[in-house]
Structure formats: C-alpha cells, structure tokens
Amino acid sequence: MSISISYKNSFSKKSSTNLVLFVDEKFNISGLKKHIQSIEYRFISDLIKTKDFKKKILIFDLSSKKKIILVSFNKDISSSDVENLGAKFYELIKNNTQTDYVVNSDTVSIKLNNIIGHFLHGLKLKSYLFEKYKTKKTKKNINIFVTGKNKPSLKDQIKFKSIEDGTFYTRDLVSEPGNVLHPDEYAKRLNTLKKVGLKVQIYDDKKLKRLGMNTLLGVGQGSARGSYLVTLEWKGLKDKSKPLAFVGKGVCFDTGGISLKPAKFMEDMTYDMAGSAVVVGLMKSLALRKAKVNAVGVVGLVENMPGGNAQRPGDIVKSYSGKTVEVLNTDAEGRLVLADALTYTEEKFKPKFIVDLATLTGAIIVSLGSEYAGLFSNDDKLSKQLINAGEDVEEKVWRMPLNKNFDKLIDSKNADMQNINYVGGAGSTTAAQFLQRFILNKTPWAHLDIAGMAFSKYGGALNSGGATGYGVRLLNKLIEDNYE
Numbered sequence: 001m002s003i004s005i006s007y008k009n010s011f012s013k014k015s016s017t018n019l020v021l022f023v024d025e026k027f028n029i030s031g032l033k034k035h036i037q038s039i040e041y042r043f044i045s046d047l048i049k050t051k052d053f054k055k056k057i058l059i060f061d062l063s064s065k066k067k068i069i070l071v072s073f074n075k076d077i078s079s080s081d082v083e084n085l086g087a088k089f090y091e092l093i094k095n096n097t098q099t100d101y102v103v104n105s106d107t108v109s110i111k112l113n114n115i116i117g118h119f120l121h122g123l124k125l126k127s128y129l130f131e132k133y134k135t136k137k138t139k140k141n142i143n144i145f146v147t148g149k150n151k152p153s154l155k156d157q158i159k160f161k162s163i164e165d166g167t168f169y170t171r172d173l174v175s176e177p178g179n180v181l182h183p184d185e186y187a188k189r190l191n192t193l194k195k196v197g198l199k200v201q202i203y204d205d206k207k208l209k210r211l212g213m214n215t216l217l218g219v220g221q222g223s224a225r226g227s228y229l230v231t232l233e234w235k236g237l238k239d240k241s242k243p244l245a246f247v248g249k250g251v252c253f254d255t256g257g258i259s260l261k262p263a264k265f266m267e268d269m270t271y272d273m274a275g276s277a278v279v280v281g282l283m284k285s286l287a288l289r290k291a292k293v294n295a296v297g298v299v300g301l302v303e304n305m306p307g308g309n310a311q312r313p314g315d316i317v318k319s320y321s322g323k324t325v326e327v328l329n330t331d332a333e334g335r336l337v338l339a340d341a342l343t344y345t346e347e348k349f350k351p352k353f354i355v356d357l358a359t360l361t362g363a364i365i366v367s368l369g370s371e372y373a374g375l376f377s378n379d380d381k382l383s384k385q386l387i388n389a390g391e392d393v394e395e396k397v398w399r400m401p402l403n404k405n406f407d408k409l410i411d412s413k414n415a416d417m418q419n420i421n422y423v424g425g426a427g428s429t430t431a432a433q434f435l436q437r438f439i440l441n442k443t444p445w446a447h448l449d450i451a452g453m454a455f456s457k458y459g460g461a462l463n464s465g466g467a468t469g470y471g472v473r474l475l476n477k478l479i480e481d482n483y484e
Contacts, residue, residue, distance in 0.1 A: 001138040018067045020103040025074045073110045079118045080394045084461045086122025105148030117152035121160045125462040130175040166285030167469035173277040174467035178253035178270045182225045183301040196287040199233040213340040215319045219333040220302035222310025232283045232297040243294040245351035249334040249358035250276030250301040257330030274454035275357035278471035298345045300337040316415045324415040332420040342438045353444040363427030365452040372398040376432035379444035395474035406433045
C-alpha cells in the first residue's frame with residue numbers, strides 16, 4: 001500500500017473524483033454549496049437527516065464511481081484529534097475500489113494551525129505496512145489531491161514528511177527479524193545515514209575494548225556477531241552550543257543470555273533494540289527537516305546470546321565510568337549497555353541534557369500497560385517538557401519515582417553495584433536508579449522505559465499493529481517546542 005499526496009490549486013465541481021469536505025460538529029453543510037454541484041448538495045441534504053452524528057466521518061455514495069466524504073471538526077479540536085481523524089479516514093478508504101480522492105482544504109472553518117497537514121500526517125502514519133518478507137504484497141496505490149488555500153506550506157510539508165520518514169525508519173528497524181538486523185548489519189545501515197547529513201562514527205569491539213566499555217561488551221560476548229557503539233551527530237546551528245543528546249538501547253536479539261528466557265514469546269525479543277531505533281529515526285528526521293539545533297544520538301548495538309563465551313551470572317565487570325558491576329542476571333542486560341553509553345555521551349559531548357530510551361523492564365508494563373512510557377529523571381524542567389510534548393502528540397509518559405532509598409536494592413557486597421534487585425519489587429525504578437549512577441556530572445537526564453510502547457499486537461490510533469515508532473514524534477516535539 002502506498003499513499004501519494006500532491007497539491008493542486010483548484011478542481012472542477014464536475015469532477016467524478018471522490019471528494020473529501022470538512023464540516024463542523026453539527027454537520028452543517030450550508031458552507032459546501034459553492035464547492036459541489038447543486039444536485040449533489042440536495043442529495044446530501046436529504047440523506048444527512050438520517051445519519052448518526054456520533055460518527056465523525058460520513059460517507060455518501062453519489063454513484064458507483066464517486067463518493068463525498070464529510071469529516072467533522074469540533075471547534076476545540078486538537079492537532080492530535082485531527083491526526084486521529086486522518087487515521088480513521090484511511091481505515092475507511094483503504095479497502096475501497098476507488099483510489100483517487102480530492103481533499104478540499106477551503107471547506108475547513110476551524111482555526112487550527114496546519115489542520116490539513118495534521119489530517120494528512122495521521123493518514124500517512126496509519127498507512128504503514130511492513131511487507132518486506134511477504135511474497136504477495138499489497139499493490140494498491142491511493143492518490144490524495146489537496147486543493148484550496150489551507151494547504152500546508154512547503155516548509156510544513158517537508159517537516160511532516162521528515163517526521164513520517166523518521167518514524168517509518170524506526171518501524172522498519174524494529175520490524176526486521178534478528179537474523180537480518182544483527183549488530184553487524186545494523187551498524188552498516190547506520191553508516192548509510194551519512195547521505196542525509198549526519199556525521200556517523202562507529203566503534204567496534206576493538207575500539208570499545210580500548211575505551212574500557214566492558215559492561216556493553218560483556219552483554220555481546222556470547223554472540224558470533226560484533227558489538228558496537230555508534231554516534232550520529234546533527235549540527236543544525238553554526239555555533240558550538242552544547243548538543244541535545246539521545247541514547248538508545250540496541251539489543252538486536254535478547255535470549256536472556258545464560259539467564260535464558262522462556263521460549264514462549266521469545267520471538268518478540270527482536271524489538272529489544274527499539275530504544276536505539278527511536279534515536280536513529282529521530283536523528284534522521286532532524287537531518288531531513290534541517291532542524292535548527294545541535295543534537296547527537298548514541299546507540300549501543302549488541303546481541304545477547306548464551307554462547308560458550310557468554311557472560312556468566314556472578315561475573316564482575318568494570319564499566320567505562322570506572323565503577324564495577326556484579327552481573328547477577330544476564331537478562332538484565334539493557335542497563336549494562338546503557339551504562340557505558342550514558343557515561344561516554346556525557347563525557348564526550350557535554351550535552352545540555354540526555355534522554356535515553358530502552359525497552360528495559362517488563363515491570364513497567366505491569367505499572368503502565370501500553371498507554372504510557374515510564375519516565376524517570378533527575379530534572380523537573382526536562383520532565384515537564386517531556387510530559388507536555390507527549391500529551392501534544394499522544395505519545396504519553398508518566399513520571400515514576402527515583403530516590404536514594406532505592407540504592408540499597410542494587411548495592412553489591414562484591415562490587416560497586418549489582419545489575420538486578422533480587423529483594424523484589426520496584427523493578428523499573430531500580431533499573432533507572434542503576435542508570436542514574438552513570439550520570440557523573442549532574443547533567444539533566446531522563447530515562448524512558450518504552451517496553452510497553454514500542455510494539456503493539458493490536459494496533460493503535462496511528463499504527464496498524466507491530467512496531468509503533470513510539471518516541472520519534474515525542475522527542476521531535478520536545479525539540480521543536482523548547483530548543484529550536
């Protein structure tokens with residue numbers, strides 16, 4: 001399935017193409033007279049009296065070849081509501097035999113910035129399919145022709161498309177099976193992002209060993225594949241201002257290592273690299289839209305396998321920070337990857353803030369389900385900015401506690417700390433408390449546990465099931481509203 005969007009100055013009322021028009025919440029159609037033929041107006045006027053106004057979209061079949069579709073906007077509608085309506089519109093038309101639709105932006109009476117852009121954005125996000133490995137692919141093409149004065153500007157068209165491209169890139173990465181997107185392949189793909197203007201630096205096993213990134217390397221040492229740290233830099237400002245930093249967990253497949261996971265649902269562990277995919281998708285979006293900001297993305301790429309050289313429960317490793325970790329459970333591996341990545345990011349780039357993302361704990365799903373990501377932070381300002389951005393784009397976060405009283409649950413008798421809390425309870429908080437120990441210079445930091453958000457078996461408002469791309473739009477909104 002592909003969606004083609006093009007822009008035209010006008011269209012003929014006598015056109016036989018399907019027509020999308022916008023009305024208020026009461027479905028008052030008096031403003032549509034000049035946009036459709038008189039016979040069509042009379043036809044709709046008669047039928048609309050029998051329709052259920054609880055529905056936001058009404059479809060009128062004028063003939064076997066032409067439909068008129070009315071989309072209702074409340075006067076207090078939000079941009080996310082508009083996007084959801086765009087997604088709902090896609091659901092209604094995706095199986096139609098007709099493939100061409102004219103969207104008349106002049107019929108919009110609601111004053112909301114970029115209202116048509118948000119409508120089309122929702123439509124595009126919902127249309128994503130991952131069919132790379134299917135022999136029979138959906139070949140249908142839907143053509144959307146946008147007319148009228150309320151069309152998004154060229155700059156806004158580029159912005160929306162860049163966010164879509166970044167989100168789709170994230171979804172593509174998360175959807176790939178583990179035998180294809182292992183760390184070696186992942187690093188190669190990231191290297192190709194140089195062509196969109198990102199500076200890419202790849203650190204392989206040898207470089208990581210010299211740097212002393214032993215917590216990251218320990219996770220991947222049981223795999224036949226390499227382990228990597230990859231940095232992606234975007235310099236959208238000419239000055240040398242501190243960058244915004246985003247760090248992602250990239251465990252391409254997680255068996256649990258020697259602390260082997262149960263077989264049931266282990267196939268879902270291909271998405272244990274979703275945090276890194278969000279960082280990559282965001283960085284691609286920033287480059288494509290030429291964001292006026294300096295930013296860096298840092299991802300740790302490993303495969304957690306139970307090989308003959310695998311890390312053992314009870315091993316003690318020294319992190320890049322110099323702190324030592326007793327590995328009590330090799331399935332608490334994401335925090336080990338992030339530990340080295342966080343300290344390195346803080347030390348090398350000296351950023352304004354660091355946001356890390358990871359499918360870190362099952363405990364966060366117990367707490368928040370698939371409605372909110374868990375937010376843990378040492379900074380109230382950054383937390384509030386993330387919460388507000390999440391509300392605006394409906395990629396919501398909920399702040400969870402951090403407190404020094406939790407430290408006793410991860411203190412080790414044999415090392416500086418242990419990688420899991422075996423006393424019980426507060427699994428997500430103790431994981432975040434562990435990560436916080438690797439922020440050494442009081443840099444504002446937020447950790448997003450996205451285990452319940454990265455993948456959906458049933459689909460959501462703006463995705464049709466599978467990889468959601470959660471986080472790209474959230475972080476883009478954070479940047480757009482506060483740092484550009």
